Amino acid sequence: MATCKECQNYFPRNEEALRGDCVRRLTDERQSYFTARPTTESSPCDGCPDYVKNSRTAQTQ
Amino acid sequence: MTATVTLSKTELESCGTVEELRENQQCCGTVEELRENQQWWWLAERERSARLDYLRKAIWKKGALGGNYAKGIRLDLEYPTLFTEAWKKYPYDPIMLRRAKSTAYVLDNISIFITDNAQLVGYVSSAPNTIAWRVDGTSQVNAEIYNEPGIHAEPEEESLKKVADINSYWAGQTAVDKVARILDPEDAVKFLSGAIGWGAPTSAFGYSGKNYEYFLSGDRAFNQIIEEIDEKIADAEEKTTGTPGPDVMPYYDKLNNWTAMKVVLEAGIRFAGRYANLARIVAAKETDEKRKAELLRIAETCERVPANPPRNLQESLQYDHFIQVLARYEAHEGAWPARPDYYHGPLYAKDVEVEKNITEDEALDLIGEFMIRAAEYGSFAPRWSREGLQGITGTFVWTLGGVKKDGTDACNGMTIALLKAARLVRVANPTFGFRWHPKVSNEVLRECFECIRQGLGYPTMRNDPVLIQNTMHWYGHPLEEARTWLHMACMSPAPTTKHGTSPFRMASATMNSAKVIEYALHNGYDRVVNMQMGPKTGDARDIKDFEELFERWTIQLKWLMNLLVRTVNLGRTKDPEFFGRPFLSAITERAVERGIDAVNPEGERGNAWITAFTWVENIDSLAAIKKLVFDDKKYTMTQVVDALEAEWNGYEQMRLDFVSAPKWGNDDQYVDDIMLRCLTIAAEHSHKIKCPSGNNWPILPENVSGNIHYANIVGALPNGRRRGDALYDGGVSPGPGLDRAGPTAVLKSVGKIDHVGQGRAFLLNQRLSPTQLVGEKGFQLWRSYIRTWADLGIDHIQFNMVSDKVLRSAQKDPEGYQEVIVRVAGYSAHFIDISRKTQDNIIQRTVQGLG
Numbered sequence: 057m058a059t060c061k062e063c064q065n066y067f068p069r070n071e072e073a074l075r076g077d078c079v080r081r082l083t084d085e086r087q088s089y090f091t092a093r094p095t096t097e098s099s100p101c102d103g104c105p106d107y108v109k110n111s112r113t114a115q116t117q
Numbered sequence: 118m119t120a121t122v123t124l125s126k127t128e129l130e131s132c133g134t135v136e137e138l139r140e141n142q143q144c145c146g147t148v149e150e151l152r153e154n155q156q157w158w159w160l161a162e163r164e165r166s167a168r169l170d171y172l173r174k175a176i177w178k179k180g181a182l183g184g185n186y187a188k189g190i191r192l193d194l195e196y197p198t199l200f201t202e203a204w205k206k207y208p209y210d211p212i213m214l215r216r217a218k219s220t221a222y223v224l225d226n227i228s229i230f231i232t233d234n235a236q237l238v239g240y241v242s243s244a245p246n247t248i249a250w251r252v253d254g255t256s257q258v259n260a261e262i263y264n265e266p267g268i269h270a271e272p273e274e275e276s277l278k279k280v281a282d283i284n285s286y287w288a289g290q291t292a293v294d295k296v297a298r299i300l301d302p303e304d305a306v307k308f309l310s311g312a313i314g315w316g317a318p319t320s321a322f323g324y325s326g327k328n329y330e331y332f333l334s335g336d337r338a339f340n341q342i343i344e345e346i347d348e349k350i351a352d353a354e355e356k357t358t359g360t361p362g363p364d365v366m367p368y369y370d371k372l373n374n375w376t377a378m379k380v381v382l383e384a385g386i387r388f389a390g391r392y393a394n395l396a397r398i399v400a401a402k403e404t405d406e407k408r409k410a411e412l413l414r415i416a417e418t419c420e421r422v423p424a425n426p427p428r429n430l431q432e433s434l435q436y437d438h439f440i441q442v443l444a445r446y447e448a449h450e451g452a453w454p455a456r457p458d459y460y461h462g463p464l465y466a467k468d469v470e471v472e473k474n475i476t477e478d479e480a481l482d483l484i485g486e487f488m489i490r491a492a493e494y495g496s497f498a499p500r501w502s503r504e505g506l507q508g509i510t511g512t513f514v515w516t517l518g519g520v521k522k523d524g525t526d527a528c529n530g531m532t533i534a535l536l537k538a539a540r541l542v543r544v545a546n547p548t549f550g551f552r553w554h555p556k557v558s559n560e561v562l563r564e565c566f567e568c569i570r571q572g573l574g575y576p577t578m579r580n581d582p583v584l585i586q587n588t589m590h591w592y593g594h595p596l597e598e599a600r601t602w603l604h605m606a607c608m609s610p611a612p613t614t615k616h617g618t619s620p621f622r623m624a625s626a627t628m629n630s631a632k633v634i635e636y637a638l639h640n641g642y643d644r645v646v647n648m649q650m651g652p653k654t655g656d657a658r659d660i661k662d663f664e665e666l667f668e669r670w671t672i673q674l675k676w677l678m679n680l681l682v683r684t685v686n687l688g689r690t691k692d693p694e695f696f697g698r699p700f701l702s703a704i705t706e707r708a709v710e711r712g713i714d715a716v717n718p719e720g721e722r723g724n725a726w727i728t729a730f731t732w733v734e735n736i737d738s739l740a741a742i743k744k745l746v747f748d749d750k751k752y753t754m755t756q757v758v759d760a761l762e763a764e765w766n767g768y769e770q771m772r773l774d775f776v777s778a779p780k781w782g783n784d785d786q787y788v789d790d791i792m793l794r795c796l797t798i799a800a801e802h803s804h805k806i807k808c809p810s811g812n813n814w815p816i817l818p819e820n821v822s823g824n825i826h827y828a829n830i831v832g833a834l835p836n837g838r839r840r841g842d843a844l845y846d847g848g849v850s851p852g853p854g855l856d857r858a859g860p861t862a863v864l865k866s867v868g869k870i871d872h873v874g875q876g877r878a879f880l881l882n883q884r885l886s887p888t889q890l891v892g893e894k895g896f897q898l899w900r901s902y903i904r905t906w907a908d909l910g911i912d913h914i915q916f917n918m919v920s921d922k923v924l925r926s927a928q929k930d931p932e933g934y935q936e937v938i939v940r941v942a943g944y945s946a947h948f949i950d951i952s953r954k955t956q957d958n959i960i961q962r963t964v965q966g967l968g
Contacts (some may be wrong), residue, residue, distance in 0.1 A: 067398050077391075079398050082230075084246055085189055087175035091230040091244070092395040 061097035064108040068097065080106055155887055155920075157571035158543060158936035165541040166478065168234045169485045173542050175232055177246045179495025179510045180546065181503035183952035185267075186248070192268045192497060193242030194276060196446075197252045197283050199223045204253075205286075211370070213714060217377035217699040220446055221384030229391055231399060236411060237435055237486050238392045238419065239442040241494060248495040251449045252283055253696070254321030255293035258499050259284045265497075292319035292696040296688050304680055308625070310646045312830055313632050314681050315501050315823075316625030318688025320696050320716050324452035324512075324606045324622040325444060326724070329613040331706040333437065333460045338426045339382045345709055346375050346382075353712070371712025378703035385443045385700070386424045393419035430480060433464040434487045440704060441491070447700045449496045451624060452606035453513035453547055456613065457487070459521075462529040470530055477534070484531075485538040492544035504826040507955055508946030509546040512821065516603035518561065519552030519581050524600065526556045536564035540571050543936045545945045549576035550604045552584070553907060562903075566896050569916050570887065572923075574940030577915035578903060580872070584610045584912055587873045591803075592722050592812050607944060608819050608878045608913065611724045615706040619724035620715035621692070626685045626814070628677050629823070631731035631831045631844060634738045637669040638758060641676075644832050645840070651676050658755040663739075663747045667794070670739065674795075675802050678727055682806050682814050685725075690809050692716045723812030726877040727803075731827060731844045732818035733781050735795060737836035737852065740788040741778035757835060764833045764840050776837030782851025784862035789869050792849070796875040803876075819880035820847020822941050825955045843958040846941075848880025848913070853961035860902070860965035868909030882940065884917045884962045898967045915940050917959065924948060924960050 060066045060078065068076040077092040101107040151160040162170060178187045203222035207215045228243040242249040250262060262268075263284060269276040288294075296318050297305055308314060316322065331337065353368040353375070393416040400412035414431065421427070422436035423443075437460070444450055468474045475483075495510050506512065517535060521527045539549065551565050565576050588599040588610050598617040602610035611619045632650070636643070641651030654669040692698075693714035702708035705715040713719055745751045752771060760768040779788040796816075803815040824844035832840045836852070845852040849867050856863050860883065867881055890899055906914055917940045927934035931949040939948045939959050948956060 067394075069394065077395065077398070079395065082244075084244075086177055087171075087232050087245055089230045089232045089245060090395060090399045091228055092391065092398075093228040093243075094226050094391075 058101040058107060058109070059097060060095045060099040060101060062110050063101055063104075063106075064110045065106055066095070066097065066110070067092075074098065078106065155572075155891075157540070158934065161541055161543050161936065165485065166482055168482055169489075169541055171234045172232065172486055172489050173544070175245070176489055176493040177495070178950065179248055179493070180506070180508045180946070180950060181498070182950045183507055183955075184500060184504045186265070188267070189246055190268055190495070191244070191247050191270045192262065192265075192276070192280075193244070193247035193249055194270070194279055195227050195243040196223055197250050198279065199226050200252060201283055201286055211373045212694065212697040213374050213377040213699050213702070214380070216447070216697045217380040217384075220700065221380050223446060224384040224388040224443075229395060231392065231395055231412075231415070235486065236415060236431065236483060237438055237490050238396075238415060239435075239438050239490065241442055241445045241496065245493070248497050249445065249449070250497045251321060252287050253291050254319060254449060255291050255317050256284070256288050257293070258497070259287060259291070261499050262497055268497075292321045292692070293317050295695040296691060299691070300684060300687060304684060307648070307650055307680060308684055310643070310648060310650070311501065312643050312646045313629050313650065313677060314625060314627050315505065316623055316627055318623050318625045318684050320448055320621045320623070320689075320692045320698055320701075322449050322451060322624070324454070324624070325448070325450050325698075325701055326454050326605055326611045326619040326622070327440070327444075327613065328615065328618040328620075328705045328707070329456065329460050329603075330601060331615065332440065332704045335463065336426055338436065339386055339423045340425055342703060342709060343379055343382055346379050346703075349709070349712060350375050350379075368712070374699070374702065374708075374712045374714060377697075377699035378709065381443075381447075381700045382703050385439065388443070389419040389423055389439055393417075427464060429474065430461065430464045430468045431483055433461045434483055437461070438487065438490055443700050444704075445494065445496065447698055448696075449498075451502075451511045453491060453511065453515065454603050454605050454611065455515040455547070456517070456519075456603040457515055458517050458529060458532040458535055459519070459527055462531040465531040465534065466529060469534075480534055481538050481541065484534050485542045488538060488542050488544055488547060491547045492542075501826060505821050505823045506944065507822050507825070507941070507952055508950030509944055511546070512607045512944050513547035514550045514577070514604040514607055514944070515547045517549050517551050517576060518554070518557060519602070520554055520556075520585075520600050522597045522600050526554070526558070527552075528557060528561045532561055533564050536561075536568055536576070539568055539573060539575070543573065543938060545938050545947050545950070548574070548945045550579050551576035552581040552602075553578050553903065554581040555907075562900060563896055566899050569899075569918055570890055570895065572887070572919040573938050574915065574917055574945040577913060577940075578906070579610075580907055580910065580912045583872050583910055584878070587877065587912065588612070590873050591815050591877065592724055594722060605724070607821065608880060609724070609726050609817055610878070616720060616722050617724070618705065618707075618721070620698070620701055620705055620708075620721065621689060622725065623685050623688055624728070625688070626681045626725065627728040627730060627823075628681055629731055629827050629831065630677075630729045630818075631734040631827070631834060633670060633673045633677060634735045634834060635832055636673040637666065638761060638835070639832075641673065644762070645830055657758050660754050663743045666742060667739070670735070670795075671798050674799060678799070678802055678806060678814070678816070681727060682808075686809055689716065689718065718809040721810050723808045723810030725808035725812065725814050726817045727814055729799075729816045729818040730820050730823040730847065731831065732816075732847075733792075733845050733849060733852065734831075734834055734836055734838065736781045736788060736792045737778070737855075738834050739791050739795070740780070741775045741835045741837070743791070744778045744787070745774060761833045761835065765837075772837050772839075775835055778836075780836075780852060780855040781849075782856040782863045782866050783858040784865040785858075789866050792866075793869060793875070796870060800875045815877040817877035817879075818848045819878070820845075821944060822951065822955055823847070825952060825958065828954070843954055846882050846958060846962065848882070850880065850882040851963075853958060854963055856963050856965075860967060861905070863965070864906055864909055864911065867911050870911075872910050872912040878912050881911065881914045882917070882962065883914060884964045886964050886966055887918045887920050889966055890918065902967050917962065919948075921960055921964070924956065928953070928956060
């Protein structure tokens with residue numbers, strides 16, 4: 057089963073092991089923006105419409 | 118979606134012929150032509166930067182359009198779900214600590230976002246088009262949310278299920294549920310009838326003053342407050358583990374309160390850190406070097422504030438904005454008391470004028486965005502509130518100008534920048550209230566005038582020397598403290614100091630004053646809600662003279678003031694037990710020092726007031742009866758009561774006589790004496806009724822758009838008004854079209870009021886001619902008018918300066934006039950966002966010619 061850790065949108069937090077953010081770029085009728093929703097690396101992604109298999113090891117600064 | 122939204126700045130700049138522009142419902146002509154034609158809203162689109170243009174158009178309208186939410190607005194379900202989830206985890210914590218932990222959980226887990234081109238961040242719910250829902254305020258609002266059409270995200274059934282589950286949990290345990298259980302049942306029923314007042318007696322929906330002198334004076338931010346709290350906790354722990362005694366006992370509660378404050382401050386720092394993190398992630402992907410640098414600056418800013426004091430303008434504005442957002446994660450705050458030029462002025466001067474780290478235009482971008490971020494705010498409001506505050510989300514009146522604590526002029530470069538930015542972004546909320554005093558420079562006054570002339574409806578002009586005296590008179594604020602005042606909501610001055618800050622004001626001390634004359638004429642019976650409301654003062658047909666009528670009016674007035682104040686006093690006293698404000702407490706020096714909830718009145722001087730909606734109807738009604746019944750003896754009291762009971766139906770000639778009777782605002786001593794007498798009675802009673810701090814409850818006549826909300830709730834009145842007709846637009850403003858003797862006569866009538874001793878403040882609306890006030894001559898005319906206003910000791914005035922032609926065009930072609938702003942009453946709104954009835958009411962107001 058796929059998990060957030062394997063998703064391209066997942067960005068781990070350096071200060072919190074196993075925690076990270078699902079970061080996406082969205083556009084609504086008025087604006088474009090980047091959004092971050094907290095998640096954990098083991099959260100299941102089955103059925104998640106935003107899941108994109110990661111081809112990198114996501115790292116933040 | 119309209120053309121103004123879809124056109125980019127580049128497209129705007131290259132837009133060609135008038136026909137092409139009109140086809141896109143877009144600005145016509147050159148900048149010069151737009152200026153010449155006074156098409157300020159289109160001019161603003163041309164003159165603002167591409168960034169501000171994008172950000173201005175990016176925000177979703179959260180104010181209700183004539184009472185309904187705009188298409189695309191959605192209720193945020195992340196906060197209520199997370200908050201309720203957390204609340205259930207901590208059932209054994211005292212309420213302050215429970216709220217702090219639950220709020221911290223939300224701040225750690227709610228979705229955040231950064232809008233393209235933004236330099237400032239922070240919002241009160243999870244997505245740009247969402248409105249916040251604070252679930253533990255009142256079950257009535259929760260039920261209304263469930264039934265509100267159009268705001269629930271798809272799949273709607275799933276959203277409604279979540280709302281229903283949340284409502285089931287909170288039913289009976291919201292703050293208002295708890296207050297209602299201990300209110301006198303008769304008071305509760307009368308209050309909840311919706312006829313005599315509005316609001317909710319809880320800080321969940323209050324106006325929270327902010328102790329800016331504590332947290333925004335330059336040397337203190339969250340880390341420094343946490344250090345102060347840690348010292349308090351260490352001291353308290355020593356006491357509670359030391360020699361037992363009665364003096365130790367309060368420390369157990371204080372320890373909980375301090376811990377709660379610390380929990381939420383630390384969560385606030387983490388919340389900012391999440392934005393920093395997101396900005397760094399986005400920056401890493403960004404290919405545009407300029408934007409990349411901006412994102413990294415956002416990250417650095419959010420890593421600096423609110424943890425530590427700001428060092429530059431961007432940090433200062435961001436720090437303030439985080440404070441406002443965090444306070445609104447704790448409660449639905451209906452107002453936004455602020456004094457941005459005074460508190461951000463020093464870092465504006467450092468960055469723009471001294472060190473020249475940024476240009477004036479770059480500063481304007483930041484300041485314009487600072488206003489946009491406030492305009493973006495949205496929280497679900499019940500229908501009565503949406504109808505009473507059409508087009509906006511609360512009364513966000515930011516205070517500019519005034520004097521410093523030592524009495525010298527407080528205006529600075531930031532004052533001018535804010536006034537310029539307002540004309541570029543043209544938001545209807547926040548607006549400005551300008552503290553006029555004799556030392557204000559022509560340069561600043563001209564900027565104020567330009568805003569008014571360009572149709573913003575703000576700044577309102579406030580008479581600083583009068584209001585400082587007023588603040589000292591009613592509450593005993595010392596002079597230096599009184600000089601720090603800002604607008605608590607639309608009108609009322611409140612200091613920003615340790616003992617002067619008013620942490621909480623509930624709108625429920627708002628009286629629908631027209632009911633006073635109505636009840637005096639109908640034996641205290643409300644014919645609209647069919648209840649005995651006021652005292653039984655007898656059948657008005659038996660009234661023999663004006664004095665008897667006035668006596669009955671006085672009894673009804675005192676009853677109404679007493680009922681509302683009883684409710685609010687109880688709500689406020691019990692609020693720390695029923696709701697709790699850990700974040701507000703953490704930014705309030707008095708609360709941090711004493712380990713109490715900021716809402717607890719201990720150590721606060723008190724700054725309460727009763728808002729008096731629909732006040733002038735009393736004066737004109739009493740004057741009409743005095744004249745036509747007791748002086749001219751043209752009609753009898755029996756005829757008057759019969760006509761009113763018939764809602765004037767079948768009495769048209771008589772009604773017209775009552776319409777023609779003397780009216781307030783024409784320098785007519787006959788009716789002006791009645792106004793003064795009524796205000797004197799109210800002021801005397803204001804000194805007798807006390808707030809929990811032991812201070813007075815003066816009245817403050819103003820209206821927002823309550824004149825429309827109450828149109829069907831107030832029965833026919835002796836001023837000739839029929840039930841359903843809009844009430845007067847409020848405060849001490851003459852009825853629309855009834856001020857027939859010119860602008861000086863209006864000022865003379867209003868100037869007869871003692872603006873220090875007869876009430877807290879008095880709203881005065883005036884419409885001026887935009888064509889008369891063009892150019893330098895226009896400014897000089899207006900300046901002379903303001904000087905007369907000030908010399909007469911009037912505390913407030915606000916202007917609409919948009920022509921009937923433009924307003925009528927906007928009614929026909931709303932899409933083409935989206936940024937036309939009008940002053941409604943204590944607030945401004947975009948003209949197209951208010952109901953047709955309110956629009957017509959504004960057009961009916963007399964356009965005064967000066968000179």
